[in-house]
Amino acid sequence: MTLDTTPDVTGSDATNATSGRTPGVVVTAFFDAYRRHDVDGMVDLCSDNAEFSYVPFEAWGKQRVLRGDGKVRTIGKAIWAGLIHAFPDLTVDVHAIAESATGDVVAEVTIGGTQALPWGAIANRGRHYDEPHLFVFRVADGAVDGITAYWDGAGISRQLGHLEVD
Amino acid sequence: MAADAGAVVAAFLSAVADHDLDGAFALVADDADVRLPAAGVNGDAAAARGFLHATLTAFPDLTVRARRTVVAGDGTVVVELTLEGTQAGDYLGVVNQEKHLDVDEGWLFRVRDGRITAIHGYWCQNQVYRRLAVRRLDQPAIV
Numbered sequence: 174m175t176l177d178t179t180p181d182v183t184g185s186d187a188t189n190a191t192s193g194r195t196p197g198v199v200v201t202a203f204f205d206a207y208r209r210h211d212v213d214g215m216v217d218l219c220s221d222n223a224e225f226s227y228v229p230f231e232a233w234g235k236q237r238v239l240r241g242d243g244k245v246r247t248i249g250k251a252i253w254a255g256l257i258h259a260f261p262d263l264t265v266d267v268h269a270i271a272e273s274a275t276g277d278v279v280a281e282v283t284i285g286g287t288q289a290l291p292w293g294a295i296a297n298r299g300r301h302y303d304e305p306h307l308f309v310f311r312v313a314d315g316a317v318d319g320i321t322a323y324w325d326g327a328g329i330s331r332q333l334g335h336l337e338v339d
Numbered sequence: 340m341a342a343d344a345g346a347v348v349a350a351f352l353s354a355v356a357d358h359d360l361d362g363a364f365a366l367v368a369d370d371a372d373v374r375l376p377a378a379g380v381n382g383d384a385a386a387a388r389g390f391l392h393a394t395l396t397a398f399p400d401l402t403v404r405a406r407r408t409v410v411a412g413d414g415t416v417v418v419e420l421t422l423e424g425t426q427a428g429d430y431l432g433v434v435n436q437e438k439h440l441d442v443d444e445g446w447l448f449r450v451r452d453g454r455i456t457a458i459h460g461y462w463c464q465n466q467v468y469r470r471l472a473v474r475r476l477d478q479p480a481i482v
Contacts, residue, residue, distance in 0.1 A: 228443050229463035271411035279409050279417040281447065281459065305376055307445040307461040309409060309417055321419065323445035323461035325377035327476055330465065336476045338468045 196312035197272040208265045210257045224319040225249035229326040260286025278310040295335040302332035344450035345410035356403040372457040377464040398424030414450045432479040
């Protein structure tokens with residue numbers, strides 16, 4: 174897979190007065206850290222209370238539904254570390270980044286890797302996946318303050334040979 | 340340009356919410372870049388229209404609620420939205436059990452010269468299948 178380390182950042186010139194970095198530059202640095210598998214670096218680019226929502230993370234129990242929602246420093250960090258652990262060759266291919274005048278940044282990113290360990294309910298079959306993702310960031314005061322992401326979990330499951338919905 | 344792009348996408352989604360696909364696709368370039376990976380759709384405006392027609396037919400009470408919109412300066416618009424509806428017909432291989440669907444999705448649009456030139460829709464088909472009582476990806480007709 175080709176890694177695009179210098180994606181086009183298009184949109185506003187909303188340079189943050191505190192950090193001197195535009196929201197797009199902050200998000201580009203975030204994905205650079207992700208590409209290096211530097212989870213601490215990813216977290217360090219986020220505010221202490223940054224919100225986190227990985228929408229496809231969902232498990233239906235008998236009494237409640239568990240979701241991938243919470244804070245970057247609790248839920249997000251654990252999910253990123255777990256993904257990199259299960260897919261040690263994980264790749265992060267940023268296709269496009271665009272930002273609004275108000276500090277929101279959107280990015281289309283393909284994430285992929287070869288499974289080396291069980292991941293959630295998906296047993297390790299040694300298969301590879303590549304799946305397109307849409308990320309929506311909120312950036313304030315030079316730090317990521319919110320991350321939401323969307324992708325097709327069924328697409329990943331199929332590629333990894335896991336054909337049960339749950 | 341950014342404000343115009345946001346208005347074009349808002350008009351598109353409003354027309355879809357009104358089940359007015361003629362009105363919606365009057366705003367879309369015929370050769371628009373359409374990617375709906377969860378539905379296996381890659382194509383042009385006709386492909387997007389076909390998918391939305393199938394969705395509106397299977398869920399005649401479908402509602403579209405925009406939760407957040409990001410309008411970038413380059414004509415990129417992302418809308419985080421919630422689709423809700425009750426199944427009333429077979430849908431993409433899933434038999435009708437009159438289940439209720441509510442799914443959060445992210446849709447990215449690109450707008451040039453007042454026309455939508457790209458539609459990329461992101462959602463999790465596992466979430467759709469859970470709500471429609473499908474248990475296996477290779478057997479969506481068996482519930």
